[in-house]
Amino acid sequence: MKNKRNDTVDFGKLHKAIVTRILQGEGMASPSQRQAAFDNGSFDGPLRTLIDKVARCAYKVTDKDVEAVKASGVSEDQIFELIVCAAVGAATRRYDGALTILASVMNEKGGSGYAP
Amino acid sequence: MRKEGVDMRLKILNSGYRFGAKVLFAVIRAISRYPLPDAAKLVFYRPDFYGSPMKEFTHQAMRGHSAWSVGDRELMAAFVSKMNECTFCIKAHSAVAARAYQDKAKVAAVFSDLETAPIGEPLRATLRMLGKLTKDQAVDADDMGAVLAAGVSNKQIEDALAICFAFNTTNRLADAFGFAVLNTKAFEAGAKYLLSRGYH
Numbered sequence: 001m002k003n004k005r006n007d008t009v010d011f012g013k014l015h016k017a018i019v020t021r022i023l024q025g026e027g028m029a030s031p032s033q034r035q036a037a038f039d040n041g042s043f044d045g046p047l048r049t050l051i052d053k054v055a056r057c058a059y060k061v062t063d064k065d066v067e068a069v070k071a072s073g074v075s076e077d078q079i080f081e082l083i084v085c086a087a088v089g090a091a092t093r094r095y096d097g098a099l100t101i102l103a104s105v106m107n108e109k110g111g112s113g114y115a116p
Numbered sequence: 117m118r119k120e121g122v123d124m125r126l127k128i129l130n131s132g133y134r135f136g137a138k139v140l141f142a143v144i145r146a147i148s149r150y151p152l153p154d155a156a157k158l159v160f161y162r163p164d165f166y167g168s169p170m171k172e173f174t175h176q177a178m179r180g181h182s183a184w185s186v187g188d189r190e191l192m193a194a195f196v197s198k199m200n201e202c203t204f205c206i207k208a209h210s211a212v213a214a215r216a217y218q219d220k221a222k223v224a225a226v227f228s229d230l231e232t233a234p235i236g237e238p239l240r241a242t243l244r245m246l247g248k249l250t251k252d253q254a255v256d257a258d259d260m261g262a263v264l265a266a267g268v269s270n271k272q273i274e275d276a277l278a279i280c281f282a283f284n285t286t287n288r289l290a291d292a293f294g295f296a297v298l299n300t301k302a303f304e305a306g307a308k309y310l311l312s313r314g315y316h
Contacts, residue, residue, distance in 0.1 A: 011177070083293065102260050
């Protein structure tokens with residue numbers, strides 16, 4: 001495969017920088033909570049509703065959803081981090097999945113079959 | 117849809133910025149005569165956590181070296197936003213696409229019917245795939261093969277997927293934090309800025 005690598009942007013590296021920072025860097029929510037938000041994993045109560053909406057149908061998030069999480073004792077900075085993690089996680093599942101499919105299709109085609 | 121003038125859902129995103137950022141917001145407001153859109157504010161909140169690394173990714177995806185034109189990339193951003201029903205980002209990025217193409221009708225045609233819109237097959241096939249990926253969370257080998265068969269290169273698909281990542285993230289934040297949807301003139305001013313300066 002011919003690729004002018006010096007011209008190309010390394011999106012893999014830039015993507016990893018985002019994910020590593022939000023999940024493993026300093027934060028006010030615990031790393032396990034941030035990972036759970038990223039994975040749209042197990043939360044109870046109001047956080048579960050909010051994180052699931054962010055991951056699956058963010059346009060349905062309401063003032064009430066956020067207020068309920070605040071009322072349950074989660075700070076605004078923690079909510080900020082968890083919403084960011086949920087959004088990046090949902091986008092990452094699509095991104096990684098599509099890149100894997102693309103790589104396998106290119107592999108089957110011998111890597112250059114469709115190059116214009 | 118969140119109306120203009122309504123604050124975001126977290127107080128920290130309305131008033132929790134550092135002094136330097138607040139000064140910058142005031143200067144931009146004075147010069148442009150429009151308030152800074154919430155999307156632009158957000159990246160200044162604790163920028164080391166999210167804003168700075170995300171701005172770098174987004175700028176490269178939207179303005180870095182690519183075989184896709186800036187208009188095509190803005191159209192992809194707007195199209196992904198449509199799949200996520202994110203009003204703020206649809207309006208913001210269809211305005212940039214229309215300005216980049218100097219063709220509002222083309223952007224409107226894509227939004228009304230992708231299959232009949234006056235765009236090239238490579239772009240149409242790519243938008244189709246990005247739309248499915250955004251809505252259904254996944255695409256399969258046939259979906260990807262169709263894009264390649266339309267004449268889109270591996271690298272162009274990677275570039276399009278980077279845009280898809282950036283906007284699947286941004287759309288969610290816009291709607292979860294509650295970005296206020298501005299009036300058309302304010303979006304036009306924002307589009308002019310994004311076209312000349314990009315995202316960093």
